[in-house]
Amino acid sequence: MGIPLLSALEAYLLLAFTLGSFMPLFVIPSNSMSPTLNMGDIVIVVGVNPASLKVGDIIIFDVPSPYNRYTPSPVIHRVVDVRVEDGRLYFKTKGDNLPSMDPWSLPAEGVIGIYAFKISYLGIPLMFLKTSIGLALSAVLLLLWIFYPFIKGGH
Structure with missing residues (x-):
């Protein structure tokens, strides 16, 4: 029992190290990104320098305070605006299947990674x-x- 569990942990850590993301796999929990990403898809997450992100990128991020009390983290949404305020980088995000932008301005340090590809419904x-x-x-x-x-x- 210990060896398969250790092998799975080793594989996950190797994947995390290779992709540069502490969260290399993410299961889509809702349909907020449909039809691009559907509930139950597994996405591969790659670490990214937030300064390289642009409008249209799909990112995985921790919801900033105080919104994290009401919205489970992490979230995967599309970047719809990039701005610098007081020398700090912020992103506005939106789910493809949602009528409006997320209410928060996401600081760059909240970015976990960028969407690379999906495995449908796995x-x-x-x-x-x-x-x-x-x-x-x-x-x-x-x-x-x-x-x-x-x-x-x-x-």
Whole structure:
């Protein structure tokens, strides 16, 4: 059990290091970016220097305070405006499927990375695992996997 878990962690860390992003994989949690990105798609996230971002780029970012109390982070939306205020770089963002821009001005330090490509709908099973039924099913399967040798062997 320890070796596959370690291998998965090693693969994730290698991917994070290679792509320059501490969050190299991101499951799209809503349809705010439809039709470009759909709920359940997995996107590959690449680290980026925020100064290189331009209007039209799709970025993953932490929602700035105080909006982060009401909007779960991180978010993936499109850059619709880039501005410098008092020497600091800010972005205005918007979901492709939303009627208006996000209410915040995103400081450059809130940017996690830029969207590289997607794997359509591969994240749906991962989204299921976050539900209460998915967690319960995962726990039962894990316990069966751990105790199966004892049950099979009759010990």
